[in-house]
Amino acid sequence: xxxxxxxxxxxxxxxxxxxxxxxxNCDIEILDCLTxxxxxxxxxxxxxxxxxxxxxxxxxxxxxxxxRPRVEQLYEQAPKPIIVVAVGECxxxxxxxxxxxxxxxxxxxxxxxxxxxxxxxxxxxAIIAGVVKAIEKIKASIKEKK
Amino acid sequence: MVMILYFIVFGFLIAAVVGLLLxxxxxxxxxxxxxxxxxxxxxPFIDIVKLLGKELLIPKGASKITFLLSPILGIVSIxxxxxxxxxxxxxxxxxxxxxxxxxxxxxxxxxxxxxLGGFASCNPLASIGASREMKLVLAYELxxxxxxxxxxxxxxxxxxxxxxxxxxxxxxxxIGSWSGALSFVIILLCTQAKLGLVPFDVAEAExxxxxxxxxxxxxxxxxxxxxxxxxxxxxxxxxxxxxxLGGFNFSGLAFIKSLLGxxxxxxxxxxxxxxxPRLRIDQALRFFWGPMTVLATIAIILASLGL
Numbered sequence: 001x002x003x004x005x006x007x008x009x010x011x012x013x014x015x016x017x018x019x020x021x022x023x024x025n026c027d028i029e030i031l032d033c034l035t036x037x038x039x040x041x042x043x044x045x046x047x048x049x050x051x052x053x054x055x056x057x058x059x060x061x062x063x064x065x066x067x068r069p070r071v072e073q074l075y076e077q078a079p080k081p082i083i084v085v086a087v088g089e090c091x092x093x094x095x096x097x098x099x100x101x102x103x104x105x106x107x108x109x110x111x112x113x114x115x116x117x118x119x120x121x122x123x124x125x126a127i128i129a130g131v132v133k134a135i136e137k138i139k140a141s142i143k144e145k146k
Numbered sequence: 147m148v149m150i151l152y153f154i155v156f157g158f159l160i161a162a163v164v165g166l167l168l169x170x171x172x173x174x175x176x177x178x179x180x181x182x183x184x185x186x187x188x189x190p191f192i193d194i195v196k197l198l199g200k201e202l203l204i205p206k207g208a209s210k211i212t213f214l215l216s217p218i219l220g221i222v223s224i225x226x227x228x229x230x231x232x233x234x235x236x237x238x239x240x241x242x243x244x245x246x247x248x249x250x251x252x253x254x255x256x257x258x259x260x261x262l263g264g265f266a267s268c269n270p271l272a273s274i275g276a277s278r279e280m281k282l283v284l285a286y287e288l289x290x291x292x293x294x295x296x297x298x299x300x301x302x303x304x305x306x307x308x309x310x311x312x313x314x315x316x317x318x319x320x321i322g323s324w325s326g327a328l329s330f331v332i333i334l335l336c337t338q339a340k341l342g343l344v345p346f347d348v349a350e351a352e353x354x355x356x357x358x359x360x361x362x363x364x365x366x367x368x369x370x371x372x373x374x375x376x377x378x379x380x381x382x383x384x385x386x387x388x389x390x391l392g393g394f395n396f397s398g399l400a401f402i403k404s405l406l407g408x409x410x411x412x413x414x415x416x417x418x419x420x421x422x423p424r425l426r427i428d429q430a431l432r433f434f435w436g437p438m439t440v441l442a443t444i445a446i447i448l449a450s451l452g453l
Contacts, residue, residue, distance in 0.1 A: 002195070003195060007196035010192045011192045036181040036182045041177060041185050042185065044185055044186075044193070050362075052358040052368070055185075055362075079201035079364040
């Protein structure tokens with residue numbers, strides 16, 4: 001594995017994005033990961049304020065009509081390589097907003113999602129397990145290329 | 147040729163390695179204050195390597211040359227300061243006349259590079275961050291330079307860093323006198339603002355401006371800015387050590403003493419950072435032009451009285 005990628009896996013900086021309709025419970029659970037009990041800064045993860053600094057785009061909530069162009073724009077603005085993570089039932093399958101006029105498509109039809117973390121809301125343990133999944137997925141994809 | 151070697155070794159290697167280790171110390175102490183575990187030792191190095199491997203994006207409408215050159219301006223100026231200070235500390239006699247003024251000028255340039263980069267990046271949040279940084283520079287430079295006058299007065303009106311060091315070698319550290327201690331406190335608070343740490347982090351207030359002046363920077367350019375900030379975390383406390391604690395002494399027990407002084411300054415900075423809320427820009431300006439300038443003037447009067 002190249003040094004560049006090793007470093008990427010050791011220090012993923014996370015940009016947190018709420019893509020429209022959600023109850024904000026997933027956002028609260030994400031913030032829980034930063035608290036003393038879980039402290040994901042041990043693994044080099046920090047929340048950043050700008051998408052230009054980020055390596056991970058963390059999406060919560062079900063994608064709304066208004067938000068769709070903004071999500072596309074943010075994905076284009078992100079410096080590659082970027083990992084997209086969908087957190088919570090709403091981001092995965094639109095959850096209870098499935099039939100809503102305002103949520104025509106799920107998130108992964110708009111931007112390529114790498115890791116799905118199910119739950120309503122997922123526990124902080126599940127989110128950390130999701131991060132492990134993301135890292136293993138990237139490692140596996142490199143091995144396949146070889 | 148030798149100068150280039152000094153520039154690379156003292157200016158870049160020592161400043162970057164020590165600075166990144168110190169920024170780890172900063173993050174670790176912050177984490178311990180918040181009852182967390184904190185990042186591993188090599189985390190700042192990994193961050194820099196990662197950022198160097200990322201894509202560099204230039205925003206639409208930005209002025210390209212200024213946008214790309216401003217991080218280089220910042221890091222080169224801090225490298226020059228680091229080289230000068232390291233050389234002065236090793237050979238106090240070998241300095242040129244007025245190197246203190248050169249150091250003071252070059253210490254402003256990193257802030258200037260952030261201002262330039264912020265304005266060049268064509269982003270409203272970056273512009274607000276840059277204008278706040280500009281006001282902050284105007285605010286802290288006045289008490290900073292007034293307080294620097296105290297060691298100058300104490301060592302007999304010399305503007306050579308080497309002679310200030312020699313004075314302290316003969317008469318004890320400047321911090322031991324009343325005026326020295328007072329101006330040390332002022333410089334400590336100005337250093338906090340120069341480093342852009344809480345309570346004076348108005349320029350890149352994460353919660354209001356989402357990264358401030360650096361919001362549009364990505365990849366290698368951001369890595370250079372991060373490295374510059376880490377190097378400043380080494381250079382500014384080192385400058386304070388030289389001006390007030392008599393510099394680094396490399397012989398035996400005295401080395402441990404000066405090392406403790408240096409690390410003590412850093413830990414003091416980190417503790418101030420962790421126990422204070424952010425000031426608004428007008429409060430910061432009032433703080434520096436009000437109480438700090440008055441205190442600096444008192445320190446100068448005390449120093450001219452010989453206290």
